[in-house]
Amino acid sequence: MLDETFVERGFEFIDHSAYLDVENSPSLHDLKKIFDLDLEIDQNCLFRKRCYLKMRWDRLTNQFDLAENQKYFQTTVSNKIDGGKVRQFKVMDKKILEIPIIQTLINKNLDMISEYAPLKKIDTLTIGMHFIRYLVNQDSASFSSPDWLHKDDEPLVFVHLIGLSRSALGGDNLIADDNKKVTHVIRLENDLDTLVLNKSVYHAVTPLGSREGVSVRDVILFTVESSDAQINNEEHNAA
Numbered sequence: 001m002l003d004e005t006f007v008e009r010g011f012e013f014i015d016h017s018a019y020l021d022v023e024n025s026p027s028l029h030d031l032k033k034i035f036d037l038d039l040e041i042d043q044n045c046l047f048r049k050r051c052y053l054k055m056r057w058d059r060l061t062n063q064f065d066l067a068e069n070q071k072y073f074q075t076t077v078s079n080k081i082d083g084g085k086v087r088q089f090k091v092m093d094k095k096i097l098e099i100p101i102i103q104t105l106i107n108k109n110l111d112m113i114s115e116y117a118p119l120k121k122i123d124t125l126t127i128g129m130h131f132i133r134y135l136v137n138q139d140s141a142s143f144s145s146p147d148w149l150h151k152d153d154e155p156l157v158f159v160h161l162i163g164l165s166r167s168a169l170g171g172d173n174l175i176a177d178d179n180k181k182v183t184h185v186i187r188l189e190n191d192l193d194t195l196v197l198n199k200s201v202y203h204a205v206t207p208l209g210s211r212e213g214v215s216v217r218d219v220i221l222f223t224v225e226s227s228d229a230q231i232n233n234e235e236h237n238a239a
């Protein structure tokens with residue numbers, strides 16, 4: 001799926017049916033409950049809640065373990081607003097890894113990652129799982145960070161939709177070329193609809209509003225990078 005065409009094109013939409021099946025779909029309810037109860041307000045945006053879990057995947061042994069260090073670092077190049085500093089988000093309870101839909105999501109993503117040519121020479125990868133809820137009413141707007149076109153630090157990012165209120169406005173994914181001209185607008189609508197991105201394109205998410213009452217957009221960002229990248233960035237930041 002993440003073939004040569006994807007490497008050049010920079011994005012790929014994966015339909016929810018690739019992740020959801022009869023066996024794991026009942027557990028989506030448990031995952032949604034965690035989004036309702038366990039996320040913490042993001043200090044940088046009152047209309048955003050989040051949690052984070054950093055994992056480590058070893059290609060040779062196929063071991064997928066918790067990373068010892070749960071801090072998150074973004075460069076200022078990728079995020080002018082919140083980059084350049086180590087951020088400590090609430091760490092997600094690792095029990096979430098036992099939920100069937102999360103297990104499917106991880107296994108399917110690792111299958112794709114293991115075949116992804118640009119990362120094939122890297123034996124140890126850091127996998128970041130960001131659980132994010134954008135939460136608004138008619139009188140507010142929620143933004144992602146960064147809030148407009150950018151490229152992430154990580155060479156590969158999966159954006160999984162976990163829930164979108166029917167009353168939600170916006171929250172569309174934009175894809176843009178190197179001149180920052182928007183070329184595609186993609187709406188993740190069904191639970192588990194997924195967008196995969198690499199650094200060949202700029203991307204953004206439009207702000208989220210609400211037509212009526214409270215609206216939410218829940219996503220899991222599943223980021224993939226060389227384990228050396230976060231270590232080097234931490235050292236750089238500490239210096």
Ligand SMILES: [Fe+2]
Binds near residue numbers: 203
């Ligand atoms: Fe991004």
